[in-house]
Amino acid sequence: MANGFSIVSDLARHIGQTVTIFTTSGGESGRGFTGVLATVNCNFVRLITQIGPAPGCALGSCCDRERRPFGVEGEQLGGEGRINCSGNRGLGSIVDIPVDRIAAFVHNAVGSGW
Numbered sequence: 001m002a003n004g005f006s007i008v009s010d011l012a013r014h015i016g017q018t019v020t021i022f023t024t025s026g027g028e029s030g031r032g033f034t035g036v037l038a039t040v041n042c043n044f045v046r047l048i049t050q051i052g053p054a055p056g057c058a059l060g061s062c063c064d065r066e067r068r069p070f071g072v073e074g075e076q077l078g079g080e081g082r083i084n085c086s087g088n089r090g091l092g093s094i095v096d097i098p099v100d101r102i103a104a105f106v107h108n109a110v111g112s113g114w
Helices: 007-012 027-031
Strands: 018-023 033-040 044-050 093-098 102-106
Touching (some): 033 093
Antiparallel strands (some): 018 033, 018 102
16 A cells, blocks of 8 residues: 555545456456446455346245236237246356456546545
């Protein structure tokens, strides 16, 4: 910490906000990670980079089949119903970044406390 500045305490003020963190690594990871800042500690930060879907069924029972509305003559229509839980619908993703590998981070100036 130099001159009272700590990257960890500055990052912690932005928990819940969308930020971009650039790392000291090369390749694609050096181009930065953008997501909602979820966790900050002395060792790493965690970004939620993709939010997964909400549960498909109440009480977490995972629907047995698709629910489809019935047509005029009683037949089930296709495609408009809720998807069942057996398919791969994207579970979301997170990234953990070691604090000692952070080169810079970008945040919105509005509401940042500066």
